[in-house]
Amino acid sequence: QVQLQESGPGLVKPSQTLSLTCTVSDGSISSGTYYWSWIRQPAGKGLEWIGHIYSSGSTNYNPSLKSRVTISLDTSENQFSLKLSSVTAADTAVYYCTRAPNFYGYQDYWGQGTLVTVSS
Amino acid sequence: DIVMTQSPDSLAMSLGERATINCKSSQSVLYSSNNKSFLAWYQQKPGQPPKLLIYWASTRESGVPDRFSGSGSGTDFTLTISSLQAEDVAVYYCQQYYDTPYTFGQGTKLEIK
Numbered sequence: 001q002v003q004l005q006e007s008g009p010g011l012v013k014p015s016q017t018l019s020l021t022c023t024v025s026d027g028s029i030s031s032g033t034y035y036w037s038w039i040r041q042p043a044g045k046g047l048e049w050i051g052h053i054y055s056s057g058s059t060n061y062n063p064s065l066k067s068r069v070t071i072s073l074d075t076s077e078n079q080f081s082l083k084l085s086s087v088t089a090a091d092t093a094v095y096y097c098t099r100a101p102n103f104y105g106y107q108d109y110w111g112q113g114t115l116v117t118v119s120s
Numbered sequence: 121d122i123v124m125t126q127s128p129d130s131l132a133m134s135l136g137e138r139a140t141i142n143c144k145s146s147q148s149v150l151y152s153s154n155n156k157s158f159l160a161w162y163q164q165k166p167g168q169p170p171k172l173l174i175y176w177a178s179t180r181e182s183g184v185p186d187r188f189s190g191s192g193s194g195t196d197f198t199l200t201i202s203s204l205q206a207e208d209v210a211v212y213y214c215q216q217y218y219d220t221p222y223t224f225g226q227g228t229k230l231e232i233k
Binding site: 046062063064096102104106107110111112 | 170223
């Protein structure tokens with residue numbers, strides 16, 4: 001079955017860019033009818049959808065983050081990535097990469113999540 | 121954005137009891153052309169990612185025990201656990217995927233009394 005694994009720095013300085021990669025195993029991100037998504041969760045709080053990308057490269061972002069977010073695909077590595085610029089402490093959270101099937105928005109597979117702390 | 125509101129925020133039930141969690145959306149998430157409500161439920165245990173339980177408001181994900189069921193349509197939804205087991209202790213979230221940005225409820229923490 002599909003497995004997703006996040007990777008990237010656990011500590012980012014304020015005003016810098018957060019960069020995370022999700023490696024997808026046992027399933028090609030360039031085939032099928034899936035949205036590949038990022039969702040985050042501050043400690044002890046709820047879930048926030050950041051955005052998603054389709055295999056064509058088309059993206060959809062949460063308007064609350066749109067000016068700072070870029071999600072991209074690397075089909076050669078079977079990975080997709082998140083970049084969030086100009087981070088502040090409010091961006092400290094566990095970041096999950098997920099898959100949504102059939103162009104619908106429910107998330108059927110999740111990575112284990114990676115904690116990113118924004119601090120100087 | 122569609123606002124999702126869950127009730128209660130927390131719930132303590134005894135083993136074997138029926139647990140009910142409610143979710144209300146600020147606008148209908150029913151798509152008239154296919155008569156489906158774009159509503160999902162997730163279970164999150166401590167230190168783990170959320171796990172999909174229910175989609176289309178009432179379709180159980182493969183492998184999810186049949187004691188979990190979802191109901192409702194339009195703006196009002198319910199997740200029911202028919203007979204609470206110890207392993208059901210978790211936080212439960214509803215999510216609408218009718219429109220982007222997809223949004224989640226604030227979560228309901230389920231504990232054993």
